[in-house]
Amino acid sequence: MALTDEAIDKIKAMIVTGELAPGSRLPKEEVLAEQLGLSRSSLREAVRALTAMRILITRQGDGTYVSSLEPHLLLESLSFAADVSQGQTALQLLQVRRLLEPQATGLAAALLQPDDLTELRHLLDQCRSAATVEEFVAHDIAFHLRIVEAVGNPVLSMLLSVLSTRTQRVRIMRGSRTSHALENAHRDHEEILRALEARDTLLAVSTATTHISAVEQWLAAGLDDNSLGSIDD
Incomplete structure (x- = not known):
């Protein structure tokens, strides 16, 4: 499994288990990378991919959040x-x-x-x-x-x-x-x-x-x- 795919799966798992609830803010990059055992570059790629899927949303100057996860989104x-x-x-x-x-x-x-x-x-x-x-x-x-x-x-x-x-x-x-x-x-x-x-x-x-x-x-x-x-x- 590619490192980016592994990072995506780990973040998805946090959402599925409720560790990251809809609307919640992701921990800072360095904290989340260490928590998941990922490089920061792999984490960034995963965040970009999940943002494109509308699972995550990025707010300029405020950080990255889990979206509402509504089906229409x-x-x-x-x-x-x-x-x-x-x-x-x-x-x-x-x-x-x-x-x-x-x-x-x-x-x-x-x-x-x-x-x-x-x-x-x-x-x-x-x-x-x-x-x-x-x-x-x-x-x-x-x-x-x-x-x-x-x-x-x-x-x-x-x-x-x-x-x-x-x-x-x-x-x-x-x-x-x-x-x-x-x-x-x-x-x-x-x-x-x-x-x-x-x-x-x-x-x-x-x-x-x-x-x-x-x-x-x-x-x-x-x-x-x-x-x-x-x-x-």
Whole structure:
């Protein structure tokens, strides 16, 4: 194991055991290096790496602290990875979304209130009237996220928003036959909303699965003809 990796593991262990609690300040560099049996250079590299992961935060002139460790903070790096994902990696992220989001949609069917359903209808109307792909995607994301939020699990909401980011969705839509893809998406959205209005859990799961599977198919087709390499053009 590289010395930096060893240093990272030792600091993580202190956090996991509670020796370093969220929001607590790390001991001075020389003290912590001696405590962990590390060189100061290895410790510095570990701190840089953990800061990039948002596990640690550095306050100029004040020292280094353990972050709040809230899921949304720790998942930010994954969000960037999803934004820049290409090819099979993007497809794999969508496959994970397909495993999670339909079940969340099914749960939401029993939890959404009348005001929530009214808001979802408004979001679909905005999807229909969108003048650009970017505008459509913004309302599309809001629609799906609003459904998942009804489950009341912020970790699930954050994870699903990360798995299919705005940038990724715009790229996929541009890489597909856009008008055809948009019309299919509108149809799928209407079927999802009807299932939610009927409080039909199984139908909500089924319609959400069909919708996300279609997105996978658009992406897979693009991989087959190598069109996704230029979808941002």
